[in-house]
Amino acid sequence: MSELLRVEKLCVRFPARDGATVHAVENVSLSIPRGGALGLVGESGSGKSTTARAIAGLQLPSEGRVLLSGEPFGPGSDRATRQRVQMVFQDPQGSLDPRRPIGWSVEEPLVLQGAGSPLARRARALAALDACGLDPRLAVRYPHELSGGQRQRVAIARALVVEPELVILDEPTSALDVSVRAQVVNLLCELRRRFGLAYLFVSHDLAVVRRVCEDVAVMYLGRVVERAPRAELFGAPRHPYTQALLSAVPELGREFAADPLGGDPASPLAPPSGCAFHPRCSRRAEVLGNRCALELPHLVERAAGAVACHLAEPPVTRP
Ligand SMILES: Nc1ncnc2c1ncn2[C@@H]1O[C@H](COP(=O)(O)OP(=O)(O)O)[C@@H](O)[C@H]1O
Ligand SMILES: [Mg+2]
Numbered sequence: 001m002s003e004l005l006r007v008e009k010l011c012v013r014f015p016a017r018d019g020a021t022v023h024a025v026e027n028v029s030l031s032i033p034r035g036g037a038l039g040l041v042g043e044s045g046s047g048k049s050t051t052a053r054a055i056a057g058l059q060l061p062s063e064g065r066v067l068l069s070g071e072p073f074g075p076g077s078d079r080a081t082r083q084r085v086q087m088v089f090q091d092p093q094g095s096l097d098p099r100r101p102i103g104w105s106v107e108e109p110l111v112l113q114g115a116g117s118p119l120a121r122r123a124r125a126l127a128a129l130d131a132c133g134l135d136p137r138l139a140v141r142y143p144h145e146l147s148g149g150q151r152q153r154v155a156i157a158r159a160l161v162v163e164p165e166l167v168i169l170d171e172p173t174s175a176l177d178v179s180v181r182a183q184v185v186n187l188l189c190e191l192r193r194r195f196g197l198a199y200l201f202v203s204h205d206l207a208v209v210r211r212v213c214e215d216v217a218v219m220y221l222g223r224v225v226e227r228a229p230r231a232e233l234f235g236a237p238r239h240p241y242t243q244a245l246l247s248a249v250p251e252l253g254r255e256f257a258a259d260p261l262g263g264d265p266a267s268p269l270a271p272p273s274g275c276a277f278h279p280r281c282s283r284r285a286e287v288l289g290n291r292c293a294l295e296l297p298h299l300v301e302r303a304a305g306a307v308a309c310h311l312a313e314p315p316v317t318r319p
Contacts, residue, residue, distance in 0.1 A: 008066075012025040013062045022269055025051050028224050029064075029224070032200060037214055038199070043245075057082055058075070059075075093151070102138065102143060106157045106161055131191065132153040165197070165198060210230060214229060216233045221268055226242045226306070233305070272293075
């Protein structure tokens with residue numbers, strides 16, 4: 001499978017008060033094959049949305065780069081290139097104009113693109129609504145006349161109407177009622193198959209990620225600590241943080257708690273030394289000496305995935 005997206009050593013830092021720096025994203029490298037789906041999970045504040053925005057070209061990276069089909073991609077890319085990547089947010093209100101009928105909101109990206117005749121644009125907008133499971137007759141309705149699930153379908157139609165190759169979904173089902181959530185997840189799976197889309201899927205809901213994505217990356221305090229194919233990640237998680245996240249989900253479908261592990265989730269303003277997870281890690285004592293507190297573990301490629309943990313390294317053999 002050919003590679004569509006490559007993210008190399010992405011860093012996003014924000015200036016904070018008193019000259020401090022928020023290390024929102026540190027050294028994140030990822031890739032997604034054409035038509036593939038990568039899930040991005042982690043607690044609130046771990047840098048998922050900032051990573052998503054930087055990949056979508058909505059946020060200039062402090063360091064590192066984003067490549068689309070091998071070409072640099074970002075806020076400076078031309079319109080046609082930028083339309084190859086679309087983003088869907090948790091709250092569709094943000095991308096829908098409350099004063100315009102939804103058909104207009106779905107057609108607008110085509111207008112901005114200057115694509116085709118008004119008639120052809122209208123037809124494409126209606127086809128996008130239809131593909132997203134909405135009766136095209138709803139096109140004349142306003143956002144407030146629709147349910148939350150319908151509004152999210154409109155936001156998805158608006159993203160798809162320009163025929164993107166990569167769709168970045170940031171918690172796309174988190175604001176929806178549980179009963180509607182499964183329908184939207186099914187729709188996203190169906191759309192991916194039908195249009196050969198690739199997804200970067202940010203979610204708190206591990207069951208949803210498991211359903212949608214064949215690869216998963218786990219973030220902790222701005223860094224990817226584990227990356228693996230779905231079966232390996234859910235079947236045999238290797239990072240103590242991933243293990244804790246999974247054990248904190250007693251029933252599938254339940255979101256993990258904001259703080260599933262107890263203890264201080266720490267701040268990206270002052271990440272702990274060494275492995276940022278070490279103050280909360282139940283297994284750090286298994287590592288000889290004070291290595292977890294002193295030395296940053298690198299993400300090391302292993303069979304089926306990569307993990308950043310000193311515990312995952314083969315034990316040092318002494319002569
Ligand atoms: N524009 C910004 N300015 C300053 N700090 C930010 C900004 N955006 C995000 N952050 C900080 O970056 C960290 C990561 O945030 P975010 O990417 O939203 O995490 P997540 O989506 O995983 O919850 C948080 O500590 C957040 O407060
Ligand atoms: Mg977020």
